[in-house]
Amino acid sequence: MTDSASSPATSSRPEARGPRGFADRRGRDVAAERRIVEKVAAVYERWGFEPLETPAFEYADALGKFLPDADRPNEGVFAMQDDDDQWMALRYDHTAPLARFAAQNWETLPKPYRRYAYGPVWRNEKPGPGRFREFWQCDADTVGSDRPEADAEIVAMAVEGLEAAGLPAGSAVVKINNRKLLDGLLAQSGVTDAAQKLVVMRAIDKLDRLGDGGVRDLLGKGRLDESGAFTPGAELAGPAIGAIMAFLSAGGGTRSETLDRLSAVVGGSEAGAAGLEELARIDTALKALGVPQDQARFDSAVVRGLEYYTGPVYEAELLAPGSVSLGSIGGGGRYDDLIARFTGETVPATGFSFGVSRLAYALNAAKMIEGAQTVGPRGPVVVIAFSPDDMAHYLAAAGELRRAGIPAEVYLGKAGMKAQMKYADRRAAPAAVILGGDEIAAGQVTIKDLDAGRALAAGIVDNEAWKAERPGQVMVARDALVATVRGIVEASSSL
Template identity: 65%
Template sequence: MTENTDTSADNAGEFRPEARSPRGFADKRAHEIAIERRLIANVSKVYEDFGFEALQTPAFEYADALGKFLPDADRPNVGVFAQQDDDEQWMALRYDHTAPLARFASQNWDGLPKPFRRYAFGPVWRNEKPGPGRLREFMQCDADTVGTDRPEADAEIIALAVAGFKANDLPTVLKINNRKLLNGLLSSLGVSTPAQQLGVLRAIDKLDRLGLEGVQLLLGAGRKDESGDFTKGAGLNDAAAAAVLSFVAAGRTSEGTQADRTTVLNNLAAVLDNSPEGQAGLEDLSRISTALNGLGVDESQAIFDPSIVRGLEYYTGPVFEAELLLETRDEKGRPVAFGSVGGGGRYDDLVARFTGQQVPATGFSFGVSRLAAALALAETGAIKPVRGPVVIIAFSESDMGDYFKLAAEIRAAGIPAEVYLGRSGMKAQMKYADRRFSPAAVMLGGDELANGTVTIKDLDLGRELASQISDNKEWREGRPGQVTLPRSEAIAHLRKITQTA
């Protein structure tokens, strides 16, 4: 714990903790929560339209159920947040939604419809070093099909992901690869050691940043960057490196543009003609392409890209990665490349950890928190505030009952409203309403109460006109957007304001 150095606290003889958020954890205000809720609601609707049922699993799972992310026996907090139960079993906050699904499916398999199609959303936690865009707690929204090995199930997951992004007006492209392709290629080249295979994967993963020339160096002896730092390569001979480069380049035309799915398959077939496993991967992709055509997923929405290697050590077949095409800018207006905002693939080994029997599965995960961050930074970098309630200005302690009565009437009409409950004057109250991004402020002073009227200030109109008036005196005297009208007409006027807000 950070020591408190506040001498006033010491002199007072009491401890005052420093107000700070834990590293890797973020506070969310209404505008961020609203974005996440909208994303989840839209994606969940798509999932249900495709026939997936909702499933909610606990935040905690027994640590030994986390599969790939199982902590070391002596280091139970490596990668996850874990604690011991009262029976000394280690529990950990879920790392993702897939491991809980595998546990649930194994535990309830006999009673489940098969294939089992489920979706889930909620926070996940990772005990990793935080950094820019890398939090320890974030939201995901997943859909998975368990119990079928048909490539068409993978195609449906891809189509579902495309529809989810479309439902949120998010321009994306799904990039698709298949672990069988790369496995077959490396096997045919005699690349069998895990270290060398990992070196090849790392080299391919740098294609976007280093280009084919940089990848070629990393496939061979290695590469020295501009600073003079040297990165050791995979150590392939020239012929093997050339074959890998041909594999990676199969997703592009001779002009350097993205090739259509059929062309990519033809290009890969020429590279993998001596690999049975590679041919099996091509058959998977061919059937996926046929299904995608039937599902109406065109070439601009889902492409075959052999350079996608992230997650290949985890997935057993097709792998998908969603790239956001939305232009985003940071707080200073500088362009930000947001990159991947979701991914998935086929994982046929996860359920087998519990049952000993292989159960095929495929799925996709929306990175809700990353998408929310991207939307918040879209185009201008400005985060739009959430619409606040109508604010009723409090002039007099003795009239609070009238203010609350009016607030109740406004709420009964379906319009959010609140009475200002601070102790500041009118100017501060109007500033409060503006900071809440309220559509209107309602004034019920002595004159209004005596005359059976209300004064309503259209704050949205006021904000718009404020940018057009440069003279403060003219602004004050004009009172733009402010009207006084009979109390009986107040609801209709507020409804008109809020409906156009």
């Protein structure tokens, strides 16, 4: 006898598994990300930015060699060869596609061109907690203005967007630096090789993760990690390493105080002086825009990993109580040379990107942030189904609610009343509508306020008392269905 477990039909079945770094997201998670995008996009539009959609795929040479820790266009991205033998890759951010779009359409665009974009991006990198290979970003960029005030606007929008996304004031900070400061410092230290400078920037970008000791190793001979893997360093001499570490510790205090300390370190160089002047103008503009010092501050340790930044850079960090960093949830900077890759002419540009998936993940994971808003809307109102003979009444009730703008559904399974109520609870329904035979005959409807029921039931310890009280349950005239449910939904939304 043949064992059915090893039959061809069974052995050929694929294993149900998702690829590493790609997440399935159900209703509440999808709703959380959608809500963040809607709130942040509304901020961008208030500031006069228009939406732009670009394709998921770009030609690999258009994306360029800008991913962190990647030396080839097809490394760090998901790429495929088109039928004309050209390599295409899924976009790894929204900035490189913007540069291509601006280069193609520059003559017809308003200048400066202010646009925002949102959607998924893909990176072929090692996944980890809160770090996915596919995730959403929501960007805003100004193309065609070299004014530091354009950078200040981007920072101010980022601060406003973080609060709009649901973070209470003080639970996030946007940190600002200028790549020109580091350029000036390296020039003073005799570091002029572009490849060596890139190694330095990537070493500094790992400060939060590796600490001072790890960065010192990467600025010098290199670093051996716990797994035994060795990362070659920038091969800087001791004085240069010391100057960079002093530069990294120059932050703290108000923006003006930080500028004074940075001036003492890098003010003697031409590039450093230019960077300080730009930061001073950004500070003036932020003050005029009413951005508090604790929500946007200067931090010399921020360099950002992407190679294309040319001036001011920004990074948004989520903070736990006590101002402990929980990691980056967005960032950006000025990239005046990116469009020149296509046109040969420098076009100034600056922008910021929210990591939508990471922010939603952080809001769910970081429950210690007091005052953070709950994510996602409630589920639909559920109309309980008792008898197939009365299905027309159930469908009519759900349709009436939907026409009034209230999400609703009729339970179309085959379970009993108890299981249907459990179903409504799992759907996070604000209310359940009950149209039994008695209610239909009397022209009435019973409505259970599920949130109120859970709250009231928590204070009733006796089962018989609970049945007698029927917490959160009300019977009203059939024509009062919409008004009654609307009141319950609006009360639930304000919780």
